[in-house]
Amino acid sequence: MQKIKSGRFGDFGGQYIPETLMTEVNRLAAAYEHYKNDPEFQAELTTLLNEYAGRPSRLYYAKRMSQDLGGAQIYFKREDLNHTGSHKINNVLGQMLLAKKMGKTRVIAETGAGQHGVATATVAALMGIECEVFMGKVDTDRQALNVYRMQLLGAKVHAITTGTGTLKDAVNAAMQEWASRVTDTHYVIGSTMGPHPFPTMVRDFQSVISREARAQILEATGKLPAAVVACVGGGSNAIGAFYNFIDDKDVRLIGCEAAGKGVDTDEQAATMERGSTGIFHGMKSRFIQDGDGQIAPVYSISAGLDYPGIGPEHVHLAEIGRAEYVGITDDEAVDAFEFIAKEEGIICAIESAHAVAYVQKLAPQLAKDQIIICNLSGRGDKDVAAIARYRGVDIHD
Ligand SMILES: *Cc1c(COP(=O)(O)O)cnc(C)c1O
Numbered sequence: 190m191q192k193i194k195s196g197r198f199g200d201f202g203g204q205y206i207p208e209t210l211m212t213e214v215n216r217l218a219a220a221y222e223h224y225k226n227d228p229e230f231q232a233e234l235t236t237l238l239n240e241y242a243g244r245p246s247r248l249y250y251a252k253r254m255s256q257d258l259g260g261a262q263i264y265f266k267r268e269d270l271n272h273t274g275s276h277k278i279n280n281v282l283g284q285m286l287l288a289k290k291m292g293k294t295r296v297i298a299e300t301g302a303g304q305h306g307v308a309t310a311t312v313a314a315l316m317g318i319e320c321e322v323f324m325g326k327v328d329t330d331r332q333a334l335n336v337y338r339m340q341l342l343g344a345k346v347h348a349i350t351t352g353t354g355t356l357k358d359a360v361n362a363a364m365q366e367w368a369s370r371v372t373d374t375h376y377v378i379g380s381t382m383g384p385h386p387f388p389t390m391v392r393d394f395q396s397v398i399s400r401e402a403r404a405q406i407l408e409a410t411g412k413l414p415a416a417v418v419a420c421v422g423g424g425s426n427a428i429g430a431f432y433n434f435i436d437d438k439d440v441r442l443i444g445c446e447a448a449g450k451g452v453d454t455d456e457q458a459a460t461m462e463r464g465s466t467g468i469f470h471g472m473k474s475r476f477i478q479d480g481d482g483q484i485a486p487v488y489s490i491s492a493g494l495d496y497p498g499i500g501p502e503h504v505h506l507a508e509i510g511r512a513e514y515v516g517i518t519d520d521e522a523v524d525a526f527e528f529i530a531k532e533e534g535i536i537c538a539i540e541s542a543h544a545v546a547y548v549q550k551l552a553p554q555l556a557k558d559q560i561i562i563c564n565l566s567g568r569g570d571k572d573v574a575a576i577a578r579y580r581g582v583d584i585h586d
């Protein structure tokens with residue numbers, strides 16, 4: 190039997206899964222190890238990313254915002270312009286191409302707000318693969334439009350009523366379903382979480398963001414940025430935006446977590462600041478837990494950041510002092526959502542607005558010849574009704 194690397198980032202990561210899944214997860218790790226180095230696979234994936242998802246995404250110089258904040262020059266990496274409206278498609282195309290190579294005819298996925306579910310249903314339609322999506326009942330009610338979108342794309346959506354009926358329960362349900370039917374089914378995990386090889390594989394598929402951004406900023410300015418800023422839920426868009434800058438020691442890497450109603454309240458999802466080491470969803474990482482070590486309920490205005498854990502590589506990067514993590518409140522994110530709309534004519538996802546909010550704080554502290562790259566993980570059409578409600582405006586959604 191081929192020796193499988195355990196997928197550790199320092200002390201974090203690993204494979205904490207039931208016996209029933211171990212063989213399949215290791216088959217996946219071996220298949221990924223093989224196809225990752227297969228030029229034909231990489232060429233096929235690049236064609237899909239370019240022709241279907243619309244890559245490379247632009248690195249856009251935000252001139253007005255840079256001038257008005259009066260400090261660093263701000264560039265946005267426009268993942269919001271990808272097909273289906275976020276970075277999620279980068280990972281989904283990679284995993285589904287791999288699943289096809291492994292002979293799978295069916296995929297399952299979990300989704301919170303529905304962005305990952307929509308991306309998976311989209312690529313399933315493209316590739317002619319059967320697709321079932323697990324989504325908390327509370328989320329299917331909150332995100333009825335995305336549920337209908339997935340159905341339009343031919344996917345079956347399961348509303349999960351166990352636990353709090355939200356994302357973590359959808360992940361539990363998807364893991365159980367996978368354990369009961371591994372032969373024809375691949376589980377498309379939507380972020381840098383879960384057992385090895387997922388955190389590494391999803392990181393690699395998302396690292397196209399920083400591969401492009403690094404070349405684009407050097408081409409545009411001849412130098413590297415002072416900082417790269419991205420929002421963090423499970424951590425996939427952030428690790429994708431950081432990865433190819435990790436060896437550039439002078440580039441600060443800054444992840445923005447959801448501090449909800451305040452990092453000191455119980456209504457937050459700031460895992461780095463409020464979490465502790467634990468084992469959940471197949472990995473050793475940081476999680477927001479109660480006094481008994483149970484996963485605690487989390488909250489954010491942004492459904493995409495509303496996850497009680499974070500990818501293990503981020504915990505390692507924080508421990509070795511290579512990346513920093515900051516909390517951004519709902520109020521700050523909504524202000525930033527409106528700010529970038531008025532300054533740059535971009536309605537970004539409320540998740541991404543958490544990163545924009547930190548750029549508003551950081552840019553004035555830096556010199557005019559310094560550069561910030563901010564990853565815009567997604568577009569904000571899905572959030573407009575919720576922002577209106579937040580401002581007390583009824584738009585009859
Ligand atoms: C899902 C999502 C996120 C959060 O997920 P990460 O894995 O942390 O990137 C952020 N932004 C958008 C637009 C999303 O759809």
